[in-house]
Amino acid sequence: MGEIARARRLCWWMLTSFLGLLWGGIALSALAETGRGALPWPLPVASVAVAAVFTALYPRLVNAVIESRYPVRFIAATGVLAVMAAATGGAQPFGAGLALVAWLAVVAVGVPRRRAFALSAGTTLLGVALSVAAAASGWWHLLDMPDARGPGWLGTVAVANTFMYALMCLASVVSNRLWMWIYQLAVRAHEGREAHARLAVAEERLRFARDLHDLVGHRLSAIAVKTALAVRLSDGDPGAAREEMTSVHGLTRTALRELREAVRGYRQLDLGAELSSVRGVLEAAGVRCELRLPYREMPEEVAPVFAYAVREAVTNVLKHSAATFCAITLSFTAERAELEVRNDGAAARDPAGERDGDRGTGLEGMRERLAAVGGDVTVRHGTDGHFIVKAVVSLPIPG
Structure with missing residues (x-):
């Protein structure tokens, strides 16, 4: 499951959690009222039945809001069910009245702020009105104690319920x-992140097209001109035509060599360009990037391999961690070259598991490339909680 799917699932569970409060409130209210023998049975049965229908439709309501849809008719229908469940259950703030709160908790998500608080105020007033009506009719016996029904007792119920409904809403x-x-x-x-990746690919394609045009386009234009000249000279001056074709042959070989060099340079990553690119990607993703580079250029034989390692390590940082900081350190001596990528957002996992099982992170491909030049990759968790990928290559590289 991807990160976005997990985030959506967590959001869905949080929005539907109010159903648990609703049914817990209905159960407690039913037990309390049934124990007193005060509430007629048809009413709580009707409340539970309506609440069950409301519960069956509630996940669809949550999905619509998460998907940024606002189906007015469906929202109105579930609102009517919430009112019916609350009204037939006595509309206690911690009982059947939670149906109103559960409905509000979802429909107020996908609307502007002012409308959301207007809905909250309306739901509070409706809940208070229903609960006071239920208390006045004798449906709700929470205050049915000796001397509880004194002067102004309905006002006390209204004030208490207003406070509770307003707070919950x-x-x-x-x-x-x-x-x-x-x-x-x-x-x-x-x-x-995806847009930045697509942009990077588009920029790389544009660079390659520009390189091909600059390196090969001029040679091909010269070849076309000289070939046309040789055709015109072939009848009147065969010697001159032969010289032009000899020149065309040389231009063709040069163009072929330059084309191969362009393709080789494109396929072989440039370490400096890669460091600049990954730094931009990290900072665009909100990850502070620190580059610690030597004052001299890395050896040519190891730079492309380290460029690939940097790309893979940073890709893992973006895909598999919640890092806020990433440090990339390069160093080398006459005997060895080292690359270290350190970040503070990796989950605590066994490095051996990274080595042996998690091929999807690209670490296995990185090890294969380093092994081809006699190098090695180690993955570990530092004592400071950082996750560290370190690549080491012995110098000079054989062959």
Whole structure:
């Protein structure tokens, strides 16, 4: 499961968690009222039945909001079910009235802030009205104690329920909007990474096309001109035509050599360009990048291999960690060259597992490339909690 799928699943569970509160409240309320023998049975049975239908439709409502859809008719239908469940269950704030809060907790996510708080205020007033009506009708006996029904007792119920409904509605709206905001940030960050990767590929293709045009285009134009001249000279001056064709032959060999060099240079990564590229990608993803480079150029025989290793290590940082910092260190002596990529966001896993089992991270390919030049890669967790990938190559490279 990808990172975005996991984030969506977590957001979905958080938004649907209010169903657990609803059924817990219904169960406690039913036990309390049934124990007193106060509430007629048809009403709680109807409340549970309506709440069951509301629960069956609730996941569809959550999915619609997460997908940034706002089906007005469906939202209205589930709202009616929430009102029916609350009304037939006495509309207690910690009982059947939680159906109203559960409905609000989802529908207020996909609307502007002012509308969300307007919905919260409306839900609070509706819940208070239903609970007061239930208390006045004798449906709700939470205050059915000696001397509880004194002067102004309905006012006390209204004030208490207003406070509880307002608190629950506000908390549910704020928490769910926060979870949705975090999920949307994760989606945008993922899309930003993909867009940056596509841009990098497009820029590389453009560079290759420009190199081919600059290196080979001039030679091919000269070949075309000289070939046309040789054709014109072939009847009147065969010797001159032969000289032109000899020149064409030389230009052709030169163009072929330059083309091979261009392709070889394209396939062989440039360490300096790769370091600049990965630094830009990391910083675009919100990861602070620090380059620690030697004052001299890396040996030519090891630079392309280290360029590939840098690319793979940074790809792992972006795909498999939550890093906020990444340090890339290069150093070399007459006997050995070293590359170290250190980040602070890797999950605690066994380095041996990285070595033996996780081929999807590209570490195996990195080891194969380093092994081809007599090098090695080690992966470990540092004592400071950092995740470290280190590549070492002995110099000079044989062959």
